[in-house]
Amino acid sequence: MADSQRTILVTGxxxxxxxEVAVRLAGPGRRIVVNYREKAxxxxEIVERIQNAGGTAVAVQADLCDDSAVDAMLAGIGRLDALVLNAxxxxxxxxxxGYAMRINRDAQASLARxxxxxxxxxxxxxxxxxxQAHFHDTKPVPAEYEAVAASKNAGERALKNMRALFERQGVELVVVSGDMIEGTFVVRLLDRSNPDAVAQRRAAGPLPTIEEFAKAIVDAVDAPGIDGRTVYIGGADYLGRA
Ligand SMILES: NC(=O)c1ccc[n+]([C@@H]2O[C@H](COP(=O)([O-])OP(=O)(O)OC[C@H]3O[C@@H](n4cnc5c(N)ncnc54)[C@H](OP(=O)(O)O)[C@@H]3O)[C@@H](O)[C@H]2O)c1
Structure with missing residues (x-):
């Protein structure tokens, strides 16, 4: 690997x-690490898509709740220029x-550290x-998603509490928050178990697509001068813009 190459790890x-983020991030001068838990x-296939388009990528299995697996993954990667905490x-x-807190708060903070x-x-x-996680303290969430929302909210706070540590090292933190995303597994699941919850979000406006959300995440990796910002995608009503 050439030293000038930027390495970007996308979890999950x-x-x-x-x-979609991994595929969109790939390009000249970049090596994408496609992390997954079990679906090798x-x-x-994602690595192949990137390689077929001329990019460089590698798939690395690591359950983020397993510290030794994470250490092995990082040791194999070497220098890392950007990390997308997506999983x-x-x-x-x-x-x-306890699993939601372990994966959405503890594992995120531990990997960042x-x-x-x-x-x-x-x-x-x-x-x-x-x-639903970012605004957890102010807006109700469907019961099925409560533990996820609370734990992702706690994960975001844990990362923000680490900002002094990041700043000392010259590392930036950006948060990207999205409304329910059309076409995802989670929304399909929720649509089956609690169709009203999804219908309510759709009534507030068309849900962002996977492509739109992924583009915003890629922009958050690349755009200069956005350290400390939260970027919002969809859900104008959450932001008082509806
Ligand atoms: N879906 C939505 O509507 C929506 C809306 C707003 C924000 N988001 C956020 O967008 C992100 C991605 O959501 P998604 O719906 O695309 O997720 P998803 O379809 O549930 O995919 C989860 C990914 O994370 C991996 N993963 C799960 N547990 C893991 C673990 N312990 N260690 C390592 N990898 C693990 C999975 O790997 P395996 O397949 O190998 O298990 C999979 O690649 C999440 O942060 C979510 O909160 C989603």
Missing amino acids: ASRGIGA RRAD SGGMERGADA RVLEVMPAGGRIVFVTSH
Whole structure:
């Protein structure tokens, strides 16, 4: 790998929004690390898509809740220029009561802390969240999503509390928050279990697409001068703009 190449790690990039972000981030002078938990075939397909378009990518398995797996992943990557904290969980069948906090708060903060050891000044961490999590303290959320929303909100706060640490190292933090995203697994799941909740969001305006949200996340990785900002996609009513 040439030294001038920028390496970008996207967590949970085997499907959905993370996969689209990985594909869009790829390009000349960039190496994309497609992290996944268990769906190796899907992650390999994303790597192939990137390679077929002339880009450089590698798939790396690591459950973000497993510190030794994360350490092994980071050791294999070497220098890291940007990190997209996209992976999220808590609605999986069989997940125990504490899992949402472990993946959405503890694992995010732990990875961000570990990454500082391999991220030079000028690096950037982008945290991906949902409006239902970001505005958790002020707006009600569907019962099915409550634990995820509370834990992602806690994860965002934990990362913001680390800003002094990031700043000392010259590392920037940007948050990207989206309304429910049309076409995602989570929204399809919610549409089946609680169609009213999704219909309510659609009534507030068309839901952003995976492509629109991914584009905003890619912009948050690349745009200069946005350290500390939260970028909002969709859900004008949340922002008092409707
Ligand atoms: N869906 C929405 O409507 C929506 C709206 C706003 C914001 N967002 C945010 O956008 C992000 C992506 O959402 P999504 O709907 O695309 O997610 P998703 O379809 O549920 O995909 C989750 C990804 O994370 C990986 N993952 C899950 N648990 C993991 C773990 N413990 N360690 C490592 N990887 C893990 C999965 O890998 P495997 O497939 O290998 O298990 C998969 O690649 C999340 O942060 C979410 O909060 C989503």
